[in-house]
Amino acid sequence: xxxxxxxxxxxxxxxSEIPDVRDIPLRExxxxxxxxxxxxxxxxxxxxxxxxxxxSATFTNSVG
Amino acid sequence: xxxxxxxxxxxxREFILKVHQRCNLACDYxxxxxxxxxxxxxxxxxxxxxxxxxxxxxxxxxxxxxxxPSVRLILxxxxxxxxxxxxxxxxxxxxxxxxxxxxxLRISLQTNGLLLTEEMLRELLAVGVQVGVSLDGRGRDNxxxxxxxxxxxxxxxxxxxxxxxxxxxxxxAFGGLLCTVDIEADPVATYEALLRYRPPMIDFxxxxxxxxxxxxxxxxxxxxxxxxxxxxxxxxxxxxPHQETRVRILEExxxxxxxxxxxCEHVGLxxxxxxxxxxxxxxxxxxxxxxxxxxxxxxxxxxxxxxxDDALRHPGIVARQIGVDALCDTCxxxxxHAICGGGNYVHRYSPxxxxxxxxxxxxxxxKLITHIRSRVGADLAARLAAAS
Numbered sequence: 001x002x003x004x005x006x007x008x009x010x011x012x013x014x015x016s017e018i019p020d021v022r023d024i025p026l027r028e029x030x031x032x033x034x035x036x037x038x039x040x041x042x043x044x045x046x047x048x049x050x051x052x053x054x055x056s057a058t059f060t061n062s063v064g
Numbered sequence: 065x066x067x068x069x070x071x072x073x074x075x076x077r078e079f080i081l082k083v084h085q086r087c088n089l090a091c092d093y094x095x096x097x098x099x100x101x102x103x104x105x106x107x108x109x110x111x112x113x114x115x116x117x118x119x120x121x122x123x124x125x126x127x128x129x130x131x132x133p134s135v136r137l138i139l140x141x142x143x144x145x146x147x148x149x150x151x152x153x154x155x156x157x158x159x160x161x162x163x164x165x166x167x168x169l170r171i172s173l174q175t176n177g178l179l180l181t182e183e184m185l186r187e188l189l190a191v192g193v194q195v196g197v198s199l200d201g202r203g204r205d206n207x208x209x210x211x212x213x214x215x216x217x218x219x220x221x222x223x224x225x226x227x228x229x230x231x232x233x234x235x236x237a238f239g240g241l242l243c244t245v246d247i248e249a250d251p252v253a254t255y256e257a258l259l260r261y262r263p264p265m266i267d268f269x270x271x272x273x274x275x276x277x278x279x280x281x282x283x284x285x286x287x288x289x290x291x292x293x294x295x296x297x298x299x300x301x302x303x304x305p306h307q308e309t310r311v312r313i314l315e316e317x318x319x320x321x322x323x324x325x326x327x328c329e330h331v332g333l334x335x336x337x338x339x340x341x342x343x344x345x346x347x348x349x350x351x352x353x354x355x356x357x358x359x360x361x362x363x364x365x366x367x368x369x370x371x372x373d374d375a376l377r378h379p380g381i382v383a384r385q386i387g388v389d390a391l392c393d394t395c396x397x398x399x400x401h402a403i404c405g406g407g408n409y410v411h412r413y414s415p416x417x418x419x420x421x422x423x424x425x426x427x428x429x430x431k432l433i434t435h436i437r438s439r440v441g442a443d444l445a446a447r448l449a450a451a452s
């Protein structure tokens with residue numbers, strides 16, 4: 001469907017690949033506030049994980 | 065085999081109304097008019113009031129039954145502005161009036177922009193409509209495919225509309241830009257031409273293709289021209305000192321790489337939750353299925369007789385909600401299947417095996433996703449090292 005809005009009602013993360021980012025110590029230090037795409041993506045994913053306690057996610061395994 | 069009874073149902077949250085079946089453009093790649101399904105020919109040109117009122121009642125019923133905090137109504141076509149603002153605003157107002165008080169209505173309209181006027185924008189903004197515009201980059205690139213029926217290009221008129229929409233008065237109604245990938249065009253020049261309008265979001269769409277009608281791959285372009293094209297844009301977008309806009313397909317891949325979830329149907333395994341109401345009241349699956357075979361999007365249901373819950377039980381809808389269970393063995397054996405999700409569902413079709421195939425863009429998606437994963441992974445490793 002070609003349109004500019006989101007269309008996944010209940011986003012489903014690829015759970016199997018990812019440990020829990022909430023276990024990473026000093027996660028606040030990951031954000032530098034530099035305004036880049038990477039920074040914003042990181043901030044967004046941290047927020048998303050906070051909002052979805054059932055979504056277990058990790059950075060380390062999924063990006064290696 | 066789809067495990068039908070075991071599948072949890074996810075209510076629809078996005079309702080696409082085909083308010084007008086015709087278009088004032090004749091784009092050569094359009095899945096509505098130039099591909100397998102030609103059902104637009106037999107449907108009413110404009111959605112009648114009885115249809116949108118029945119649709120509004122069904123949406124409200126669905127929202128109430130599933131206690132939805134919000135739903136999105138998408139005014140779509142053909143070209144929805146051909147219906148006129150009086151019809152469009154009436155649809156919005158009637159839908160809003162029908163919904164339970166606890167359910168927020170979000171409204172979008174996807175247009176080619178040709179008919180946008182200041183008066184129209186004022187009225188659309190007043191009822192809370194967000195306007196997305198389709199544009200394929202620079203003038204000569206856009207006008208290679210997005211043509212008027214007489215063969216004349218459309219870029220100049222879309223540029224006029226976007227100048228109006230992106231001015232101070234109406235910028236709040238600007239939803240973003242849709243651009244169909246054209247590997248003949250320079251990718252970075254295309255991105256920068258779109259960026260000129262300061263869109264809140266851009267999405268790049270792969271031209272609809274499948275295994276019976278595969279993507280065009282000129283020999284000289286190499287084995288992954290679409291992946292390469294999107295990677296060039298990724299590097300320009302991702303490497304900017306400050307984020308200039310959102311690019312949906314790229315942002316979704318990053319989200320998935322970082323362990324998040326996709327919110328669009330290009331990638332990922334999130335359940336799809338959109339449904340189409342045609343101008344005659346038929347309830348259908350996503351209309352991009354029209355690119356595969358005649359009748360592919362049909363469900364046999366309509367808003368006068370059937371609830372949206374009935375559509376949730378349709379095998380075609382179920383297949384879009386069961387995530388990994390809908391993937392073929394080739395995809396399941398791929399290391400990035402949870403990120404790719406088999407790509408856009410419609411791009412998997414083959415007449416022999418239906419939709420249980422890898423994407424006809426498989427090689428391009430693999431290259432794009434592994435590139436992004438590598439790039440984001442390196443940046444993440446650097447951040448983690450700096451933070452520890």
